[in-house]
Amino acid sequence: MMGISLGKSTRRSLLAMSLPVYVLLYAPLLLIAIFSFAPPPLARGQTFYWYADLLHSPEVIAAFRRSLTLAIGSSVLGTALGTLMGFGLYRYRDRRARGFASALPSLIIYTPIIMPSLVFGISELIFFSFIHGATGLLGAGLLTMGIAHVTFEAPFVALVVFARLSGLDPNMFEASHDLYADARQSFLHLTVPVIRPAIIGGFLLAFTLSIDDFTISFFTAGPGSTTLPIYIYSAVARKGVSPDINALATLMIATVIGTGLLQYAFTRNRTRKLVARPGD
Amino acid sequence: MAGPLVSAAMKAQHAASGPEVAERRGQIVLEDISRVFAADAIAVDRVNLVIHPGEFFTLLGPSGCGKTTLLRMIAGFETPDSGRILVSGREMQAVPAHHRPVNTVFQSYALFPHLSVAENVGFGLRMRRIARAERRTRTRRIMELLQIDAFAGRNPAQLSGGQRQRVALARALVNEPEVVLLDEPLSALDAKLRAELQVELMRMQKRLGMTFIFVTHDQHEALVMSDRIGVMQRGRLLQVGPVLDVYERPSSVFVAEFLGLSNIWPVTPLPGGLIETPLGRLAIGAPDPARGTAMIRPEKIWMYGEGGAPAGRANLLGGIVREAIYMGASTQYRVELENGAPLLVYDTNNQAAERSWRPGEAVTCELKPENIVLIGA
Numbered sequence: 001m002m003g004i005s006l007g008k009s010t011r012r013s014l015l016a017m018s019l020p021v022y023v024l025l026y027a028p029l030l031l032i033a034i035f036s037f038a039p040p041p042l043a044r045g046q047t048f049y050w051y052a053d054l055l056h057s058p059e060v061i062a063a064f065r066r067s068l069t070l071a072i073g074s075s076v077l078g079t080a081l082g083t084l085m086g087f088g089l090y091r092y093r094d095r096r097a098r099g100f101a102s103a104l105p106s107l108i109i110y111t112p113i114i115m116p117s118l119v120f121g122i123s124e125l126i127f128f129s130f131i132h133g134a135t136g137l138l139g140a141g142l143l144t145m146g147i148a149h150v151t152f153e154a155p156f157v158a159l160v161v162f163a164r165l166s167g168l169d170p171n172m173f174e175a176s177h178d179l180y181a182d183a184r185q186s187f188l189h190l191t192v193p194v195i196r197p198a199i200i201g202g203f204l205l206a207f208t209l210s211i212d213d214f215t216i217s218f219f220t221a222g223p224g225s226t227t228l229p230i231y232i233y234s235a236v237a238r239k240g241v242s243p244d245i246n247a248l249a250t251l252m253i254a255t256v257i258g259t260g261l262l263q264y265a266f267t268r269n270r271t272r273k274l275v276a277r278p279g280d
Numbered sequence: 281m282a283g284p285l286v287s288a289a290m291k292a293q294h295a296a297s298g299p300e301v302a303e304r305r306g307q308i309v310l311e312d313i314s315r316v317f318a319a320d321a322i323a324v325d326r327v328n329l330v331i332h333p334g335e336f337f338t339l340l341g342p343s344g345c346g347k348t349t350l351l352r353m354i355a356g357f358e359t360p361d362s363g364r365i366l367v368s369g370r371e372m373q374a375v376p377a378h379h380r381p382v383n384t385v386f387q388s389y390a391l392f393p394h395l396s397v398a399e400n401v402g403f404g405l406r407m408r409r410i411a412r413a414e415r416r417t418r419t420r421r422i423m424e425l426l427q428i429d430a431f432a433g434r435n436p437a438q439l440s441g442g443q444r445q446r447v448a449l450a451r452a453l454v455n456e457p458e459v460v461l462l463d464e465p466l467s468a469l470d471a472k473l474r475a476e477l478q479v480e481l482m483r484m485q486k487r488l489g490m491t492f493i494f495v496t497h498d499q500h501e502a503l504v505m506s507d508r509i510g511v512m513q514r515g516r517l518l519q520v521g522p523v524l525d526v527y528e529r530p531s532s533v534f535v536a537e538f539l540g541l542s543n544i545w546p547v548t549p550l551p552g553g554l555i556e557t558p559l560g561r562l563a564i565g566a567p568d569p570a571r572g573t574a575m576i577r578p579e580k581i582w583m584y585g586e587g588g589a590p591a592g593r594a595n596l597l598g599g600i601v602r603e604a605i606y607m608g609a610s611t612q613y614r615v616e617l618e619n620g621a622p623l624l625v626y627d628t629n630n631q632a633a634e635r636s637w638r639p640g641e642a643v644t645c646e647l648k649p650e651n652i653v654l655i656g657a
Contacts, residue, residue: 096317171390174357177377178384179404179451189407193394 029253036246050247060248063231067211070142070227074149075206081150082157082206083199085109087191089158090165091173109162112155121219124148128220140222148220149210156209157202164198165191197266204263208256228252304369306333306458306491308354313363315349315515323349324360325515331493336485338494340502341512342538347495350512351461354493355384368458378407382459383452387467389444391436397447398423398432404455422454425484442473453484459491466501478505499539503527511535528577529653536575536655541612543581543624547574547654555652559621563594563649571654578612579626580651585637589644595652597645599623601637611636615645 006014039049054060089105097104112120128144131137138144172194176186192199214229221230232245308331315324324346331337339347352358354365356377365372367381383404391400402419410418423429426446436444445465452460462481466474482505485492496502502509503523510520511534519531530536533544548556549569555562557574564574589596602622603614606629613625623645629636637643 168393169388169390171386171388172392174355174377175384175386175390175392175451176403176407177357178355178382179455180378180407181403182376182378185407189403190392190394194392 032246033250033253035243036250038243038246040243050244051251053244054247054251057244059226059231060228060244063226063228066142066225067228070145070149070217071207071210074146074210075153075203077146078150078153078206078210079157079199079203082154082202083161083195085154086158086161086165086198087187087195090162095170105162109155109158112152113159117152117213117215120152121148121216124151124216125219140220140225142222142225144220144222145217145225145227148216149213152213152216153206153209156205157199160202160205161195161198164195168194200266201263204259204266208259208263212252212256304333306489307331307366307368308459308491308493309364309366309369310350310354311364311366313350313353313360313365315346315353315358316361322346322515324353326363327515327517329510329517329520331491333491334489336482336492336494336505336507338496338502338506338509339512340496340499340509340538343497345512346515347497347512348463351384351463351493351495354459355382355461356380381457382461383455383457384461384463385448385452385465387464389436389448389465391444391447391451393436396433396435397428397439400436400447401428401450401454403451408455418454422450426450426453441469442477445469445477449481449484453488453490456488457490459493460485462492462494464496465494467496467498474501481505503539511538513538530575530655532656533573533575540577541624541626542575542577544573544575544655546572548572553649555654558619559597559617559623559647560619562647562652564652564654565650566654568654571656573655575653575655576647576651577626578624579610579628580648581623581625582646582648583613583615583625583627583637584644584646586642589646593646594649595647597623597647599643599645601639601641601643604637604639606636613637613643615643617645 036050037047039047086109089108093105094101124144124147128138128140128147132139138147173186173190176190181189212229214233217227217230218233221227226234228248232248235242235245308329310327310329313324313327314322316322327346327350339350341347349358353360354367354372356372356375372380392403395403398419401423402415405415405418420429420432423432426449428443428446428450431439431443431447436447439447445468448465466477466481469477478501481492481494494502494505506523508520508522509526511518511526513534519526519535526535527539530539536542536544545557545559549567550556550561553563553565553567555564555567555574562574584590597617599615599617601613602616605612608629610626610628613627615623615625617623625645627636
C-alpha cells in the first residue's frame with residue numbers, strides 16, 4: 001500500500017473534520033443496536049427480551065415474511081431484467097456517438113435512479129390506480145409493490161452490469177464471434193460468465209434496496225400487504241419508538257450490512273482477474 | 281430450348297470449379313470496397329485488391345488510414361457500404377462473422393478472462409462442436425508449437441504480454457482458418473520481443489501455408505515480414521507490390537516518405553537524360569518527362585572525403601557535413617551542398633573511424649543516375 005505522508009497539523013485537521021462525520025454516520029446506528037439489547041425494567045438480565053418479543057408478534061412475523069418474499073421475488077426479476085438492460089445498452093450503443101447520443105445509455109439508467117422516490121412512488125400509485133380504474137386489474141397489494149420494486153431495482157442492476165461491461169475489452173465480444181460463436185453462444189459462454197460477479201452484486205444490491213424501501217412501498221401497498229418498513233413506520237406513528245422497534249431496526253441493519261459484505265466479496269474477488277487487460 | 285447448350289455450359293462450369301476453387305483457397309478479393317462513417321469521414325475509399333493464397337500481405341499506413349477498418353470488414357465486424365469481399369472465391373456479403381473462414385488476432389489480444397489458456401485456445405473448436413478428443417489433441421499441438429503448453433492451466437491475467445500474444449495467435453491458428461487477420465498484434469510489446477515474434481510469425485505462416493493479412497503502422501515491421509505490402513492513406517490504397525518494389529520504386533511522395541527517409545525534390549526534365557533539381561543538374565538513368573518529382577534514398581548516396589571522389593563520374597556534388605548522427609550500424613549525415621541545398625546521407629560504419637565524417641568536414645556526394653527514382657507527384 002502506498003500512503004501519502006502528511007504533516008502532523010494536516011493530519012490533525014483532517015481528523016477534526018472527519019471524526020464528526022463518522023460519529024454522525026455511525027453513532028445513531030450503534031445507539032439503536034445498543035438500546036435493542038436493553039432489557040425491560042422488570043426483566044433484568046434478559047438481553048434478547050425484545051428480540052423474543054418480536055418473535056411472538058404474528059404481525060411482525062407476517063410483515064417480515066412479506067418483506068422477504070417481496071425482496072427475493074422482485075430482485076430475482078429485477079436482476080434478470082436489469083442484466084438484459086445493462087447488456088442491451090452496452091451491446092447496441094453507438095460507439096461513434098458523440099455528445100448527447102453518447103450519454104444516452106447512462107441517462108436511461110440514471111434517470112430512474114436519481115428520481116426522488118417520493119415522485120416515483122406517487123407516479124406508480126397514480127399509474128396503478130389508473131390501470132385498476134380502467135381494467136379492474138392490479139389492485140393495490142403485494143403484486144403492485146412487486147412491480148414497483150422491480151422497476152426501481154432494474155436500473156441499479158443495469159448500472160452495475162453496464163459498468164462491468166464497459167470496463168472490459170470490447171474486442172472480446174468480437175473475438176467470440178470470430179471464433180464461431182453465434183449471438184446465443186457468445187452470450188452464454190462469454191458474456192454471462194464474465195459479468196457473473198456483477199449480476200450477483202446487482203442482485204444483492206436490489207435485495208438490499210427492496211427490503212428497506214419505505215417510500216415506494218408505502219404508495220403502492222394495499223390492505224394486507226404491510227412490509228417490515230411500513231410496519232415500523234405505522235408502529236412508530238402509533239405509539240412512538242418502542243424498544244421492540246429498536247430490535248427490529250437492528251435486525252434490518254444487520255441484514256443490510258450482511259448483504260453489503262456479501263456483495264463486496266463477490267465483486268471484489270474477481271475484479272482483478274476480470275479487469276486485467278494486455279499491457280498491465 | 282437450348283438443352284444441350286445449357287448442359288455443356290454446366291459441365292464446363294463443373295469441370296472448372298474443382299481445381300479452381302482449390303486454387304482460390306485462402307485468396308481474398310476486394311472489389312471496390314468503401315466504408316463511410318460520416319459524410320466527412322470516409323474510412324475506406326474504393327479499395328481494389330487481390331491477396332494471393334498463402335501470402336503474407338501487410339496493410340501499412342498511419343493511424344486512421346482505414347487499414348483496420350478494411351481488416352474488420354474482411355472479418356465481418358463491419359459491413360462495407362459498397363463493394364464485394366470474396367474469401368476463397370466465396371462472396372462474404374451475407375456471411376456473418378461467425379461463419380467466415382477467417383480468424384483474427386486482435387491488437388488488444390481480447391483473451392477471455394474467465395477461461396484458462398487451454399480453454400481460450402480451444403474456444404473456437406468448442407463453438408464449432410468439435411469432439412472433445414480432437415479438440416484436446418489440436419489444442420495441445422498448437423500450444424506446443426507456440427510454446428505455451430507450460431501455461432495451459434493459467435489464466436490470461438497471469439501471463440506476460442508476449443505470452444498473451446502467443447495465446448491469441450494459438451487461439452486463431454488452432455482453427456486452421458484459410459486466412460488469418462492480424463491487427464497490429466505486436467504493437468504492445470517491447471522492441472526485443474517484437475523482433476523475436478516477427479520472425480516467429482513469418483516462420484509460422486510459411487510452415488502452415490495460411491494467408492496472413494497483417495495490419496501495421498510500422499514500416500520496418502512491414503518490410504521485415506511481408507511478401508507484399510499495400511500502403512494506405514486516408515482510406516485509399518496508394519500502392520501495392522512486393523516489399524522491394526514499393527520501397528525502391530514508390531509511386532508517390534507519401535509512399536516514399538512513409539517507408540523511410542528520403543531526399544525528394546521537384547524536378548524539370550531537360551534534354552539529354554538530365555533533370556533540373558534544387559541541387560543542380562543531375563543525370564538520371566531513365567528520363568520521364570511526365571514525372572515531376574525525383575527521389576533518392578539516403579543509403580543510396582555514396583560519400584567521399586577530400587579528394588577521394590573517383591574522377592569522371594556523373595552527379596558528383598561537393599558539400600560540407602553539418603550534422604552527424606551516429607546510430608551504431610550506420611551514421612546519418614546532413615550535408616549542406618555548395619549551392620546551399622540540404623542532402624540526407626546514410627553511411628554504413630563498416631570501416632571504423634576513418635570513414636566517419638565530423639560536422640564541418642568537406643565531402644563529395646555521388647548520386648548515381650540509376651539510384652535516382654522519378655515518381656509521379
